[in-house]
Amino acid sequence: MTSASTSHVFHRLANSVPPLAVGASGIEIVDSTGKRYLDASGGAAVSCIGHGEPRVVEAIRQQAAALDYAHNVSFTSEAAEELAAFLCRATPLALEKVQFVGSGSEAVEAALKLARQFHIERGDAGRHVVISRLQSYHGNTLGALARGGNVARSRPYAPMMVESPRIEPCFEYHHRRPDESPLAYGQRAADALEEEILRIGSDKVAAFIAETVVGATSGAVPPAPGYFQRIREICDRYGILLILDEVMCGASRTGPFLACETEGIQPDIVTLAKGLGGGYQSIAAVMCTRQVHQAFAEGSGRFVHGHTFMAHPVACAAALAVQKVIQQDGLALNVARQGETLHHLLEARLGHHPHVGDIRGRGLLQAIEMVADRSSKQPFPSARGLAAAVDSECRARGLMVYPGTGTVDGVAGDHILLAPPYNVSREALHQIVDRLGDAVETVLGRT
Numbered sequence: 001m002t003s004a005s006t007s008h009v010f011h012r013l014a015n016s017v018p019p020l021a022v023g024a025s026g027i028e029i030v031d032s033t034g035k036r037y038l039d040a041s042g043g044a045a046v047s048c049i050g051h052g053e054p055r056v057v058e059a060i061r062q063q064a065a066a067l068d069y070a071h072n073v074s075f076t077s078e079a080a081e082e083l084a085a086f087l088c089r090a091t092p093l094a095l096e097k098v099q100f101v102g103s104g105s106e107a108v109e110a111a112l113k114l115a116r117q118f119h120i121e122r123g124d125a126g127r128h129v130v131i132s133r134l135q136s137y138h139g140n141t142l143g144a145l146a147r148g149g150n151v152a153r154s155r156p157y158a159p160m161m162v163e164s165p166r167i168e169p170c171f172e173y174h175h176r177r178p179d180e181s182p183l184a185y186g187q188r189a190a191d192a193l194e195e196e197i198l199r200i201g202s203d204k205v206a207a208f209i210a211e212t213v214v215g216a217t218s219g220a221v222p223p224a225p226g227y228f229q230r231i232r233e234i235c236d237r238y239g240i241l242l243i244l245d246e247v248m249c250g251a252s253r254t255g256p257f258l259a260c261e262t263e264g265i266q267p268d269i270v271t272l273a274k275g276l277g278g279g280y281q282s283i284a285a286v287m288c289t290r291q292v293h294q295a296f297a298e299g300s301g302r303f304v305h306g307h308t309f310m311a312h313p314v315a316c317a318a319a320l321a322v323q324k325v326i327q328q329d330g331l332a333l334n335v336a337r338q339g340e341t342l343h344h345l346l347e348a349r350l351g352h353h354p355h356v357g358d359i360r361g362r363g364l365l366q367a368i369e370m371v372a373d374r375s376s377k378q379p380f381p382s383a384r385g386l387a388a389a390v391d392s393e394c395r396a397r398g399l400m401v402y403p404g405t406g407t408v409d410g411v412a413g414d415h416i417l418l419a420p421p422y423n424v425s426r427e428a429l430h431q432i433v434d435r436l437g438d439a440v441e442t443v444l445g446r447t
């Protein structure tokens with residue numbers, strides 16, 4: 001057995017080694033002791049078609065045999081071209097150009113730079129500020145971290161990061177006043193962007209970035225109705241680009257290919273990652289409009305950015321195969337159907353629990369939020385480590401979930417995020433909710 005002292009891998013928890021995963025198939029992961037885990041969150045909402053899909057494995061084998069790697073400045077590949085065309089067709093929105101990178105953080109970095117250089121290309125070089133939101137996560141690289149609201153992750157690196165303005169998130173459960181309609185709240189939350197733009201000076205602002213449905217920091221928080229329409233109007237009024245980070249909520253996780261399709265708006269730039277390659281390869285994408293691309297084409301002709309492994313042919317082939325599985329098997333429909341089932345099962349099992357304050361989400365991105373007091377919605381202190389305790393009880397029962405703690409004390413509580421694969425069965429959803437219910441009741445007591 002590998003221990004912390006014998007393992008040469010620098011694990012995230014420096015004094016322990018996680019279980020050795022030896023295999024995975026469908027919705028299950030198996031460790032070296034033979035223990036089986038129901039993978040109810042696909043890691044961090046990654047495994048969207050389950051594990052071990054033969055059509056994807058075969059596509060990877062064929063691509064590696066035909067063309068393993070060719071540098072993306074010197075060559076393009078059929079896999080990259082086909083995948084980009086597939087993604088542009090997958091959404092009815094006018095997103096026409098795609099860049100492929102290796103991870104969600106890289107996609108966000110590229111999006112930030114794309115927005116900045118877009119304005120330079122158009123002779124508006126004073127625009128460099130990117131406004132973001134509290135209670136958001138955009139990645140762990142320094143540029144992305146500076147725009148996220150995850151204080152625990154950014155605190156140690158604060159002296160190394162650019163100062164970046166953040167507005168309140170759109171978070172109905174915590175911020176909508178009892179006498180306010182969802183629509184009125186959405187307008188009020190969006191108006192915070194205009195105030196911030198005017199405070200900074202609109203000629204300095206390049207872009208606004210937000211997760212369409214917030215994932216890791218707050219737990220599956222959809223926007224209030226009309227929120228993003230108002231945001232779009234404000235961005236247009238001041239010539240600011242709208243970047244939607246769909247690293248977690250995109251690629252059909254909420255039903256439509258892009259979560260923002262539900263909002264009835266047209267973003268300028270969208271980032272995608274987790275469900276794009278479904279975990280079979282590390283791949284992310286930045287999609288943009290023709291207008292954004294045109295600024296470069298008619299300007300300097302060159303985006304001053306790039307990575308060695310961009311548009312890796314094997315990663316592109318894997319992602320294309322994953323997307324074709326979703327399409328061929330009609331899985332987006334299953335997301336809507338099973339998302340509702342999951343939500344109802346969670347309501348039935350935990351909806352009356354005195355410490356489960358909210359059950360929310362969209363499609364197969366669902367979460368429960370645990371609070372000390374349901375009427376005041378007061379979270380437990382983060383030092384109590386509640387989400388981690390529930391996570392640990394889940395693992396003991398052979399269930400993998402994605403736990404999170406409110407990133408600012410008193411603003412949001414501990415949550416458990418569920419993001420099962422799009423082909424999850426009703427039976428598996430029952431097992432997931434049974435085990436999660438047992439875990440929550442073990443930590444917080446019964447109703």
Ligand code: PMP
Nearest residue numbers: 103104105137138139215247248
């Ligand atoms: N943006 C969002 C919305 C995310 O959820 C994540 C990952 N949790 C990232 C960016 C960063 O992606 P990665 O971990 O692949 O760098």
